[in-house]
Amino acid sequence: MTTDATPRLRADARRNRDRIITAARTAFTDRGTDVPMEEIARIAGVGIGTLYRRFPDRDSLIRAVGQDAFQRVLDKAREIVDSEPDPWQALTEVLLSGTDLHTVVRLSMLSERARSVLGDDPELQRCRDELLEIMDGLVRAAQENGSLRPDVSSGDIGIILSMLLQNIHAAPEDVRRDAPARYLTLVLDGLQARPGTPLPGRPVTPEDIVMNRPNARR
Amino acid sequence: MTTDATPRLRADARRNRDRIITAARTAFTDRGTDVPMEEIARIAGVGIGTLYRRFPDRDSLIRAVGQDAFQRVLDKAREIVDSEPDPWQALTEVLLSGTDLHTVVRLSMLSERARSVLGDDPELQRCRDELLEIMDGLVRAAQENGSLRPDVSSGDIGIILSMLLQNIHAAPEDVRRDAPARYLTLVLDGLQARPGTPLPGRPVTPEDIVMNRPNARR
Amino acid sequence: MTTDATPRLRADARRNRDRIITAARTAFTDRGTDVPMEEIARIAGVGIGTLYRRFPDRDSLIRAVGQDAFQRVLDKAREIVDSEPDPWQALTEVLLSGTDLHTVVRLSMLSERARSVLGDDPELQRCRDELLEIMDGLVRAAQENGSLRPDVSSGDIGIILSMLLQNIHAAPEDVRRDAPARYLTLVLDGLQARPGTPLPGRPVTPEDIVMNRPNARR
Amino acid sequence: MTTDATPRLRADARRNRDRIITAARTAFTDRGTDVPMEEIARIAGVGIGTLYRRFPDRDSLIRAVGQDAFQRVLDKAREIVDSEPDPWQALTEVLLSGTDLHTVVRLSMLSERARSVLGDDPELQRCRDELLEIMDGLVRAAQENGSLRPDVSSGDIGIILSMLLQNIHAAPEDVRRDAPARYLTLVLDGLQARPGTPLPGRPVTPEDIVMNRPNARR
DNA sequence: GATGAATGAGTTTTCATTCAT
DNA sequence: GATGAATGAAAACTCATTCAT
Numbered sequence: 021m022t023t024d025a026t027p028r029l030r031a032d033a034r035r036n037r038d039r040i041i042t043a044a045r046t047a048f049t050d051r052g053t054d055v056p057m058e059e060i061a062r063i064a065g066v067g068i069g070t071l072y073r074r075f076p077d078r079d080s081l082i083r084a085v086g087q088d089a090f091q092r093v094l095d096k097a098r099e100i101v102d103s104e105p106d107p108w109q110a111l112t113e114v115l116l117s118g119t120d121l122h123t124v125v126r127l128s129m130l131s132e133r134a135r136s137v138l139g140d141d142p143e144l145q146r147c148r149d150e151l152l153e154i155m156d157g158l159v160r161a162a163q164e165n166g167s168l169r170p171d172v173s174s175g176d177i178g179i180i181l182s183m184l185l186q187n188i189h190a191a192p193e194d195v196r197r198d199a200p201a202r203y204l205t206l207v208l209d210g211l212q213a214r215p216g217t218p219l220p221g222r223p224v225t226p227e228d229i230v231m232n233r234p235n236a237r238r
Numbered sequence: 239m240t241t242d243a244t245p246r247l248r249a250d251a252r253r254n255r256d257r258i259i260t261a262a263r264t265a266f267t268d269r270g271t272d273v274p275m276e277e278i279a280r281i282a283g284v285g286i287g288t289l290y291r292r293f294p295d296r297d298s299l300i301r302a303v304g305q306d307a308f309q310r311v312l313d314k315a316r317e318i319v320d321s322e323p324d325p326w327q328a329l330t331e332v333l334l335s336g337t338d339l340h341t342v343v344r345l346s347m348l349s350e351r352a353r354s355v356l357g358d359d360p361e362l363q364r365c366r367d368e369l370l371e372i373m374d375g376l377v378r379a380a381q382e383n384g385s386l387r388p389d390v391s392s393g394d395i396g397i398i399l400s401m402l403l404q405n406i407h408a409a410p411e412d413v414r415r416d417a418p419a420r421y422l423t424l425v426l427d428g429l430q431a432r433p434g435t436p437l438p439g440r441p442v443t444p445e446d447i448v449m450n451r452p453n454a455r456r
Numbered sequence: 457m458t459t460d461a462t463p464r465l466r467a468d469a470r471r472n473r474d475r476i477i478t479a480a481r482t483a484f485t486d487r488g489t490d491v492p493m494e495e496i497a498r499i500a501g502v503g504i505g506t507l508y509r510r511f512p513d514r515d516s517l518i519r520a521v522g523q524d525a526f527q528r529v530l531d532k533a534r535e536i537v538d539s540e541p542d543p544w545q546a547l548t549e550v551l552l553s554g555t556d557l558h559t560v561v562r563l564s565m566l567s568e569r570a571r572s573v574l575g576d577d578p579e580l581q582r583c584r585d586e587l588l589e590i591m592d593g594l595v596r597a598a599q600e601n602g603s604l605r606p607d608v609s610s611g612d613i614g615i616i617l618s619m620l621l622q623n624i625h626a627a628p629e630d631v632r633r634d635a636p637a638r639y640l641t642l643v644l645d646g647l648q649a650r651p652g653t654p655l656p657g658r659p660v661t662p663e664d665i666v667m668n669r670p671n672a673r674r
Numbered sequence: 675m676t677t678d679a680t681p682r683l684r685a686d687a688r689r690n691r692d693r694i695i696t697a698a699r700t701a702f703t704d705r706g707t708d709v710p711m712e713e714i715a716r717i718a719g720v721g722i723g724t725l726y727r728r729f730p731d732r733d734s735l736i737r738a739v740g741q742d743a744f745q746r747v748l749d750k751a752r753e754i755v756d757s758e759p760d761p762w763q764a765l766t767e768v769l770l771s772g773t774d775l776h777t778v779v780r781l782s783m784l785s786e787r788a789r790s791v792l793g794d795d796p797e798l799q800r801c802r803d804e805l806l807e808i809m810d811g812l813v814r815a816a817q818e819n820g821s822l823r824p825d826v827s828s829g830d831i832g833i834i835l836s837m838l839l840q841n842i843h844a845a846p847e848d849v850r851r852d853a854p855a856r857y858l859t860l861v862l863d864g865l866q867a868r869p870g871t872p873l874p875g876r877p878v879t880p881e882d883i884v885m886n887r888p889n890a891r892r
Numbered sequence: 893g894a895t896g897a898a899t900g901a902g903t904t905t906t907c908a909t910t911c912a913t
Numbered sequence: 914g915a916t917g918a919a920t921g922a923a924a925a926c927t928c929a930t931t932c933a934t
Binding site (some may be wrong): 469475490526558564565566567568571611612614615616618620622623624625626627630631634638639641642643644645646647650652653655656657658662664665666673 | 681708768782783785786789803820826829830832833834836837838840841842843845846848849852853856857859861862863864865868870871873874875876878882883884
């Protein structure tokens with residue numbers, strides 16, 4: 021749950037730090053990066069002062085959650101790539117790999133604030149670059165073996181993901197739980213290399229969705 | 239742009255009201271229902287006092303924007319259904335019909351606050367019910383004529399839409415602009431009645447996504 | 457009480473603005489630049505929100521108080537120089553001119569925060585430069601006509617002033633009130649050009665005490 | 675560095691106590707009695723817990739620093755009085771005796787909080803009374819032998835001192851270092867019994883500046 | 893006895909809403 | 914009716930003090 025840049029912490033402090041990150045991850049992912057800090061502290065079961073002792077401001081907490089989540093997703097992706105030879109299968113597995121991916125997407129593609137914080141962190145840039153590289157490799161391999169339509173690029177996958185991992189307040193609990201898998205499956209059907217409708221727009225490259233780009237503003 | 243409950247207004251008052259609704263629609267749709275009220279007033283080019291004279295609180299403004307957007311979407315949907323006999327074509331056209339649909343989705347499916355406000359308004363319920371009925375009709379017709387896969391329901395369409403109409407902060411302007419159409423096309427390919435992967439989860443009915451159901455989670 | 461950079465304000469807003477500046481001037485001068493903002497609002501008789509509407513943060517309030525006080529001191533100094541031909545007399549009068557000078561000294565020489573804020577404001581730099589120039593002229597003239605000892609410079613005058621304008625919490629009210637005049641008189645006696653003890657240290661130039669110098673830190 | 679009320683301490687505890695007092699003395703004198711406690715602990719090189727074990731709250735630390743500094747100043751003053759027969763010389767030497775005097779002045783005349791803490795401590799009252807008595811003796815003797823102007827009293831000396839021992843943030847390091855000696859010399863020139871300007875205000879007696887008088891103003 | 897973690901009260905700052913001009 | 918000022922409750926953040934290791 022941590023990265024090694026953290027100096028040795030006492031056991032109880034370590035535990036609290038982890039609790040805070042867990043609480044923040046959930047809160048950020050479910051409700052956005054603007055949840056009150058007190059709320060995060062409450063969920064973590066610590067005082068507000070403890071939270072601020074570990075993370076001197078919101079950005080620093082966002083960064084820690086981002087590092088943690090990116091690292092987990094990266095580990096998982098490496099594992100999948102290592103064990104699954106078929107690129108289409110591997111791609112599917114990565115995309116369906118769960119809540120850490122959700123967090124990564126929320127932070128790196130949906131929250132403007134988190135994007136800017138994460139984009140400034142060199143360690144995160146390394147994680148992100150490696151992850152994008154892995155995804156890009158899978159996309160190309162799947163296109164080469166004819167399992168993925170040729171008119172998309174790995175940036176499209178990122179965007180599709182970010183679209184699919186939204187919180188749908190309107191739906192009942194079971195529907196919300198199943199939604200990402202259900203609609204991702206549907207999209208994957210659409211992605212398969214069969215004669216399909218030509219897509220409007222252009223393929224979205226990994227470069228299009230990196231974090232530290234001076235983004236279009238209103 | 240209004241509903242009939244509105245009493246006769248002086249011409250300039252009328253103009254201000256319209257400007258405010260337009261500004262709020264854009265702001266709510268692009269940045270969520272939490273945008274500062276002063277920001278909306280600024281975009282509308284009126285004083286904050288004027289805004290509050292017309293709409294005594296944020297909920298009342300949300301309601302007005304919702305009524306306006308729902309009405310336009312409904313009009314458009316009726317028109318499409320009247321002029322396009324092929325249900326799959328009609329469905330596609332409705333889904334691609336543009337920014338008012340975006341607003342409706344944002345308010346009725348993505349903002350917890352807006353859902354609760356809109357869910358309490360009887361007139362909006364009528365709009366919503368009629369819209370859901372139209373969509374449901376199209377879905378069933380398309381399934382009957384074999385153009386839409388049978389394991390989805392019109393609630394799925396709503397959820398897909400809400401997923402596709404997100405703001406992707408990570409992408410450059412052109413990508414963001416084209417994203418809904420691009421990925422909706424892709425999804426529509428996936429929706430077509432061809433041998434596809436069985437979908438996980440269950441079909442989502444219109445009832446699943448109506449507004450006034452107490453499913454707020456925290 | 458204001459500088460002209462301020463756009464036209466409604467009468468009541470103007471009044472509140474003035475009240476806030478007056479309250480802040482007193483509070484800053486008596487108790488330092490760290491007094492709680494709520495306290496300032498309370499003294500001014502306005503809500504905390506009103507204070508923040510006019511002055512979006514503490515620095516902005518410090519700046520306004522500084523501009524106001526510097527302007528008044530400068531006006532007074534010009535007036536004295538114009539009407540009093542004897543440089544020693546004029547110097548004495550300026551130094552004894554009262555509470556605005558106290559404020560200026562407190563902000564520009566005693567509060568580290570205020571120094572940095574004021575040092576960044578071009579208009580204040582102009583005021584300060586002109587004031588230093590006037591003082592420097594008086595000092596040189598008084599030295600030339602033999603009324604001021606030659607081993608001091610106008611920077612010394614600034615430092616002496618800043619030393620004399622402290623709040624002595626230990627003394628009773630009457631003593632505190634009279635202290636600056638009493639001890640300044642005593643110092644002026646020491647400053648007069650009579651055979652005196654050679655001063656340790658070096659003459660302090662105006663450049664030594666300007667505001668925007670990267671100051672010695674601990 | 676201690677007073678006898680202190681029970682026997684282990685050697686390392688003793689060392690920590692001394693370090694803390696030294697750190698606090700510097701911090702209080704340079705930056706006022708409001709410096710964060712953690713900052714003091716940091717300078718002392720101990721943990722915050724250690725600081726609080728020795729001094730259960732800020733007031734208790736202020737008291738210890740005050741006792742220590744008063745004791746040193748008193749010792750020094752006694753020594754000077756014993757070895758220097760000329761009262762004006764002795765007075766001058768005491769006033770120029772250095773940083774402990776600075777601390778005493780800061781705590782007893784400039785910090786409202788320290789004044790109230792120190793004023794409640796009987797031991798400190800004894801120190802202070804003896805010190806005031808010594809100074810008063812020197813002042814009277816110097817006036818009797820014609821070396822000190824007659825219209826001042828020993829309270830004036832205290833106030834002059836407190837005014838001269840300020841931190842001038844505006845000046846460069848060398849100027850700040852020399853300032854107290856430089857301006858005290860200047861003031862002493864003004865104090866010498868020569869025909870001088872009549873002083874405004876009244877002589878300030880030692881009673882005027884004792885510590886436990888309720889003259890807090892807000 | 894030393895340490896650093898935890899806590900929560902106090903401040904700063906923002907913003908929805910009300911009110912005077 | 915329009916405007917922008919005033920208000921105060923809520924959220925972010927700091928730091929004195931207490932407590933577990």
